[in-house]
Amino acid sequence: MFQLQQLSLTLGSHCVLNNITLTATQGEQIALIGPSGAGKSSLLRLLGTHHAPDSGELRLLDQNPWQLDRRPLQQLRSRIGMVYQAPPLPGKSRVLTTIAAGRLGRQSFAQSLLALAYPQDIAGIRAVLEQVQLADKLFVACDTLSGGQLQRVGLARVLYQAPDLILADEPVSALDPVLADKTIDLLTSAAQARRTTLLTSLHSVDLALKFFPRIVGIRQGQIQFDLPSSDVSPALLEALYAGESNEVETQLATSLPRGARC
Numbered sequence: 326m327f328q329l330q331q332l333s334l335t336l337g338s339h340c341v342l343n344n345i346t347l348t349a350t351q352g353e354q355i356a357l358i359g360p361s362g363a364g365k366s367s368l369l370r371l372l373g374t375h376h377a378p379d380s381g382e383l384r385l386l387d388q389n390p391w392q393l394d395r396r397p398l399q400q401l402r403s404r405i406g407m408v409y410q411a412p413p414l415p416g417k418s419r420v421l422t423t424i425a426a427g428r429l430g431r432q433s434f435a436q437s438l439l440a441l442a443y444p445q446d447i448a449g450i451r452a453v454l455e456q457v458q459l460a461d462k463l464f465v466a467c468d469t470l471s472g473g474q475l476q477r478v479g480l481a482r483v484l485y486q487a488p489d490l491i492l493a494d495e496p497v498s499a500l501d502p503v504l505a506d507k508t509i510d511l512l513t514s515a516a517q518a519r520r521t522t523l524l525t526s527l528h529s530v531d532l533a534l535k536f537f538p539r540i541v542g543i544r545q546g547q548i549q550f551d552l553p554s555s556d557v558s559p560a561l562l563e564a565l566y567a568g569e570s571n572e573v574e575t576q577l578a579t580s581l582p583r584g585a586r587c
């Protein structure tokens with residue numbers, strides 16, 4: 326499904342990912358945990374092809390995205406679903422249209438225009454909204470929703486897209502604990518039903534251990550452990566989260582000269 330081999334990423338003058346080796350097979354469900362600034366979002370964005378690595382090898386759905394032309398790269402991206410902490414949804418757009426847009430990458434330009442102007446599959450869109458308990462919001466504009474509701478619309482859009490790989494970055498950060506639990510349950514169940522590979526960053530270690538069979542701990546841009554959840558001990562977690570995130574960022578910022586690479 327994806328393979329990262331000794332991969333490094335520098336953003337600005339920060340070495341944000343350093344020598345990452347990570348593999349996932351089809352249908353695997355992995356939680357990514359670690360302190361703030363550890364590099365979780367950067368790793369997800371790199372897998373989502375928003376960042377190109379400085380060095381190392383990346384295989385994504387059996388392809389190297391950075392060797393593809395524009396059209397095949399677009400097709401590859403349409404097979405990846407990103408769930409964001411704050412989904413970049415167009416405020417004036419209705420929820421119905423926003424969710425219909427989840428499938429645009431798989432359609433022709435003409436089909437896409439038609440689907441946006443006159444969404445056909447209203448029953449299918451309503452069904453995914455029901456899953457995130459927002460069926461009553463089908464026709465409302467996105468800018469009338471709360472942060473937690475927007476997060477769930479973003480998740481519904483990816484469920485509707487039905488991609489081969491879901492990359493979720495803090496998908497429940499705006500939800501209360503009960504709803505967060507239900508939403509991660511839904512995400513993992515939906516992924517399991519379709520054998521979709523799922524990589525999710527989470528600040529809640531409890532949710533990670535409860536729902537994910539495999540846990541990857543990341544700190545200062547490096548993988549600290551990659552273990553079955555049953556093997557993640559309190560000592561490992563203490564070491565992973567030791568110190569302040571500010572300290573981590575300061576160390577990364579000061580350890581490299583401006584413009585340096587990992």
Ligand SMILES: Nc1ncnc2c1ncn2[C@@H]1O[C@H](COP(=O)(O)OP(=O)(O)OP(=O)(O)O)[C@@H](O)[C@H]1O
Binds near residue numbers: 362365
């Ligand atoms: N565009 C950028 N330019 C320069 N540095 C960046 C950029 N994006 C992220 N960083 C830095 O990369 C490091 C990792 O950031 P990232 O957002 O991946 O961490 P994270 O583990 O997701 O943190 P959080 O849990 O707080 O969301 C941080 O030090 C951050 O300041």
